[in-house]
Amino acid sequence: RDDIHPGDRVPWDAIGVAHDRAWNDVTVGELLAHTSGMPVNRKSWLDEPGTCDVPLTAALATPPTPARGTWVYSNGNYCALGLLVQHTSGMPLDKAANDLVFEPASVAGPYLSTEGVRASSAPYAKGVARLERLGGAGTWLASSDDIAAMLAAVTVADLETLRWPGIIVDQYGWGHTGTIDGAKACAWVLDERSTVLVAMVSGQRPRTGGEVCDMLLPALATDLGVWAGDPVRNPL
Structure with missing residues (x-):
């Protein structure tokens, strides 16, 4: 749809995420490339209740890490991108993904882990409910x-x-x-x-x-x- 470009600054205020002002010049491309300086904090993205904006807000409370400009994988980048897509498209995550990604690729199977498991799902001892906080970083099952x-x-x-x-x-x-x-x-x-x-x-x-x-x-x-x-x- 050409609504979002890699060079665009991330509109944190518009997507409703409180942040340190040092994040104001971080771009969409930096999120995609994992070069934004996003903290890793792996444990914060699993198990606790709530959506991904909760740990993301905690991650953005301080400036980007000194590793900004260097690839460091963080779920926070994909969480932020998911929130940006929802804001820009005006659709919830599942509908945005279906309309923009899955249907054009003729794929009908993926669904959100918040819907629970289906008969075709592989067993997962820890339960899929723990994935909710991942948001765009991993709430999908496929x-x-x-x-x-x-x-x-x-x-x-x-x-x-x-x-x-x-x-x-x-x-x-x-x-x-x-x-x-x-x-x-x-x-x-x-x-x-x-x-x-x-x-x-x-x-x-x-x-x-x-x-x-x-x-x-x-x-x-x-x-x-x-x-x-x-x-x-x-x-x-």
Whole structure:
């Protein structure tokens, strides 16, 4: 819709998030690239009741960290982007995602964890209610097929915005990993965008989503005849 641009400053007041004034010149692109200086505070994004604006407000109470300008992953960046999309579109998170992302990609399966689990959902011992505070950073539940379809729908034009270091790259292609206690994921596009790999684990091993990629990418690359050693991801 061309409503939001990477160079735009984040309108914190408009999206209703109190903040230190040092955040006033942080841009949408910095949130996308995880270079905004957002504190990490991993534990603040899970388990407690409430929406993601609660831990986000706490994160913005002080100026960006000295790491601003350097890639440091924080759920706060995606939480803020989700709130910005809701504000700009005038739609709640689920409708905005369906109208702007899922339906154009012909994907119908993802749903918010706040709706509870469905019969098709994998078991998760800690319960999906703990994901509510993630907001745009991880409140969605989706199948491997859903994620593969979304990655396959990414265009060259999309990659002008969705680019390193907001997405991770290696010698095989690009993608993302996911790690929370009890669930790990690897989603990767390789072989010059002709092959998509998505793998999920409901459990404690491997330890990280990156380790899931480490196990599967070389094996798939070997089958495709494009093996180039163990994955070397950037950023890690």
